[in-house]
Amino acid sequence: MSQYVSRLAGTLAAPPRLRLPGHHRRPRRVAMLSVHTSPLHQPGTGDAGGMNVYIVELARRLAAIGVEVEIFTRATTGGLPGTVELAPGVLVRHVDAGPYEGLAKEDLPAQLCAFTHGVMRAWAGHRPGHYDLVHSHYWLSGHVGWLAAERWGVPLVHAMHTMAKVKNASLADGDTPEPAARVIGETQIVDAADRLIANTAEEAGELVRHYGAGPAKVAVVHPGVNLDRFRVADGRSAARARLGLPLDAVIPLFAGRIQPLKAPDVLLRAVALLLAEDPSLRSRMVVPIVGGPSGSGLAKPEGLQKLAARLGIADVVQFRPPVAQDRLADWFRAASVLVMPSHSESFGLVAIEAQAAGTPVVAAAVGGLPVAVRNDRTGFLVAGHDPADYARVLRRFVDDPRLTGRMGAAAAAHARCFGWDSAASATAEVYTAAMHEHRRRVRSHHG
Numbered sequence: 001m002s003q004y005v006s007r008l009a010g011t012l013a014a015p016p017r018l019r020l021p022g023h024h025r026r027p028r029r030v031a032m033l034s035v036h037t038s039p040l041h042q043p044g045t046g047d048a049g050g051m052n053v054y055i056v057e058l059a060r061r062l063a064a065i066g067v068e069v070e071i072f073t074r075a076t077t078g079g080l081p082g083t084v085e086l087a088p089g090v091l092v093r094h095v096d097a098g099p100y101e102g103l104a105k106e107d108l109p110a111q112l113c114a115f116t117h118g119v120m121r122a123w124a125g126h127r128p129g130h131y132d133l134v135h136s137h138y139w140l141s142g143h144v145g146w147l148a149a150e151r152w153g154v155p156l157v158h159a160m161h162t163m164a165k166v167k168n169a170s171l172a173d174g175d176t177p178e179p180a181a182r183v184i185g186e187t188q189i190v191d192a193a194d195r196l197i198a199n200t201a202e203e204a205g206e207l208v209r210h211y212g213a214g215p216a217k218v219a220v221v222h223p224g225v226n227l228d229r230f231r232v233a234d235g236r237s238a239a240r241a242r243l244g245l246p247l248d249a250v251i252p253l254f255a256g257r258i259q260p261l262k263a264p265d266v267l268l269r270a271v272a273l274l275l276a277e278d279p280s281l282r283s284r285m286v287v288p289i290v291g292g293p294s295g296s297g298l299a300k301p302e303g304l305q306k307l308a309a310r311l312g313i314a315d316v317v318q319f320r321p322p323v324a325q326d327r328l329a330d331w332f333r334a335a336s337v338l339v340m341p342s343h344s345e346s347f348g349l350v351a352i353e354a355q356a357a358g359t360p361v362v363a364a365a366v367g368g369l370p371v372a373v374r375n376d377r378t379g380f381l382v383a384g385h386d387p388a389d390y391a392r393v394l395r396r397f398v399d400d401p402r403l404t405g406r407m408g409a410a411a412a413a414h415a416r417c418f419g420w421d422s423a424a425s426a427t428a429e430v431y432t433a434a435m436h437e438h439r440r441r442v443r444s445h446h447g
Contacts, residue, residue: 025432025435026065026066026067026428026431026432027067027132027133027428027431027432027435028066028067028068028132029067029068029069029070029130029131029132030062030067030068030069030070030131030132030133030134030135030431031070031072031119031123031131031133031134031135031145031148032055032059032069032070032071032072032134032135032136032137033071033072033073033119033134033135033136033137033141033142033144033145033148034051034052034055034071034072034073034137034138034141035072035073035074035097035108035112035115035138035140035141035144036074036105036108036138036140036141037051037052037073038052038073038074038076038092038094039052039055039056039059039071039073039086039092040073040084040086040092041076050161050223050347050348050349050350051137051138051161053325053349054137054159054161054223054349055071055137056086057223057224057226057420057423058223058420058423058424058427059071059086059087059090060086060087060090060420061224061420061421061423061424062089062424062427062428063087063088063089063090064089064421064424065424065425065428067089067428067431068089068090068091069089069090069091070090070091070092070093070131071086071090071091071092071093072093072095072115072118072119072122072144073092073093073094073095074094074095074097074098074108074111074115075094075095075096075097075100076100076101076103077100077101078100080094081094082094093122095114095115095118095119095122096114096118097111097112097114097115097118098110098111098114105140106179108140109140109181109185112140112143112144115144116144116147116148119144119148120148120151123148123151123152131152131154132154132431132435133149133154133155133156133157133431133434133435134148134149134152134154134155134156134157135157135158135159135431136156136157136158136159136189137158137159137161138159138160138161138162139160139164139182139185139186139189140185141158142156142158142160142185142186142189142192142193143185143188143189145158145189146188146189146192146193149192149194153442154435154438155194155195155431155434155435155437155438156192156193156194156195156434157193157194157195157196157197157430157431157434158189158190158193158195158196158197159196159197159198160186160189160196160198160203160207160346161199161346162344162346163186163203163206163207163210163211163346164178164179164182164183164186165183165186165206165210165211166206166210166344166367167261167344170343170344170366171260171343172260172261172263172343172385173260174260175259175260175261175343186211187211187212190207190211190212190213191212193217194217194434194437194438195217195218195219195430195433195434196213196217196218196219197218197219197220197221197427197430198218198219198220198221199220199221199222199223199346199347199368200220200222200346200347200367200368200371201220201371202367202368202370202371203220203346203347203367203368204218204219204220219426219430219433221423221426221427221430222347222368222371222418222423223347223349223352223418223420223423224352224418224419224420224421224422224423224424225349225352225353225356225415225418225419225420226325226353226420227356227415227416227419229325229326229329230329230332230352230353230354230356230357230415231329231356231357231358231412232333232357232358232408232412233329233333233357235333235358236333236334236358236404236408238333239330239331239333239334240334242330242334243330243331243334245286245288245334246284246286248284249284249285249286249336250281250284250285250286250336250397250398251285251286251287251288251334251335251336251337252267252271252285252287252335252336252337252338252339252362252394252397253287253288253290253331253332253334253335253336253337253338253339253354253359254267254287254288254289254290254291254338254339254340255288255290255291255328255331255332255338255350255354256290256291256340256350257291257292257293258289258291258292258293258304259293260343261342261343261344262340262341262342262343263341263342263343263364263385264289264304264341265304265307266339266341266385266387266390267287267289267339267341267390268287268304268307268308268311268313268317269311269387270339270387270388270390270391270394271285271287271311271313271316271317271391271394272311272312272313272387273387273388273391274391274394274395274398275312275313275316277391278398281398282315282316285316286316286318287313287316287317287318288317288318288320288331288335289304289317289318289319289320290320290321290322290323290328290331291320291321291322292321292322304319305319328353329353329357332353332354332356332357332358332359333357333358333359335354335359336359336397336404337359337360337361337362337379337394337397337404338350338351338354338359338360338361338362338379339361339362339363339390339394340361340362340363340364340369341363341364341382341385341390342363342364342366342367342369343364343366343385344366344367345363345364345366345367345368345369346367346368347367347368347369347371347372348363348367348368348369348372348373351363351369351372351373351379352372352415352418353415354411355372355373355378355379355408355411355412355414355415356411356412356415356416356418357412358408358409358411358412359404359408359411360378360379360380360403360404360407360408360410360411361373361378361379361380361411362379362380362382362390362393362394363379363380363381363382364381364382364383364384364385365381365382365383369381374410374414377407377410377414378407378410378411378414379407379411380393380396
């Protein structure tokens with residue numbers, strides 16, 4: 001793998017560095033599968049989140065280096081065009097599979113047959129060899145990718161993004177465990193895939209420990225950040241002015257899908273503790289919650305608003321709907337600190353985006369967040385989810401108004417190491433290795 005891939009592998013028994021001869025070419029065209037969430041959807045709504053951003057940015061950068069990408073996703077609205085050009089070299093294909101609306105992610109396994117039929121029908125309209133490789137995202141797509149790759153005689157590269165066994169080991173109070181069917185499905189995909197892409201060395205280790213993945217099959221490629229969009233730009237004061245926020249306020253921000261897994265309640269409880277300790281903060285603190293209910297959070301879509309009222313902090317909390325990426329960048333710039341108390345994160349793209357905009361991050365020390373955030377330099381990592389621990393860390397930003405600027409400068413420099421161009425190049429190397437090994441295996445099988 002490239003240095004970009006291997007440098008995060010840490011002490012994991014990572015795949016050996018592959019030095020492929022020059023005649024081993026990259027794929028010309030990749031079928032990318034995203035069953036349950038469309039790259040065209042607004043992140044922060046429904047099931048759309050970091051994975052959407054990941055697929056869009058990766059596909060754009062792959063196309064820029066000569067790898068065409070066709071993204072298959074489930075149609076969720078009637079009358080959608082069959083295909084949409086997302087960018088030059090990137091095509092989104094809408095597949096009819098089940099009712100357009102009102103279908104929860106938990107209901108989607110029953111529609112995989114219909115989705116697979118739509119993928120195979122699109123393939124049948126092309127000449128043999130149209131797709132060189134299948135790259136599936138999340139376990140639902142992995143099952144479609146498994147069948148498609150075998151039928152087309154091409155390798156399967158899979159990215160889990162999240163894993164049932166990992167999520168079930170760190171459930172938030174009131175959250176619903178992932179079903180056994182998902183665990184079985186993920187285990188089957190790990191066995192079937194030619195390559196597995198993990199965001200961090202920790203995720204790679206989880207694939208090995210929990211699912212029996214062969215270490216040589218796992219490639220560590222961390223996601224990137226759109227450094228053109230998420231940048232310091234004209235600074236914090238200008239962003240606050242555009243958003244109508246007080247210039248001198250302490251602003252701890254939560255941005256993301258509102259569900260128990262992301263633990264926005266921890267931030268609200270921490271703020272309540274701060275205000276109880278120092279009531280004078282009430283006049284100079286604003287707590288924006290930017291995002292919409294998602295997943296198990298849909299069971300109580302107004303639960304967070306009711307919690308703010310019960311805690312007596314409704315006057316300082318602002319609930320804002322999900323926003324487009326350019327507007328989200330302004331929210332990051334405006335904040336004193338981004339707070340991510342998540343129970344589980346495969347990486348935490350939001351943390352890198354905020355840092356690229358010059359804002360430090362206070363995050364739970366889970367999943368990929370210790371990679372995304374440099375503790376005591378670009379932010380603070382908190383062990384566990386006790387609101388009192390988060391309150392103590394947030395108090396540091398209250399007591400030292402210059403801390404945001406100092407850490408924010410380091411955060412912006414740190415984020416510049418996470419470009420999507422490098423991620424796409426590293427992913428293309430994984431593709432090339434998978435194709436090389438697949439061809440070798442086919443030749444060996446045929447004698």
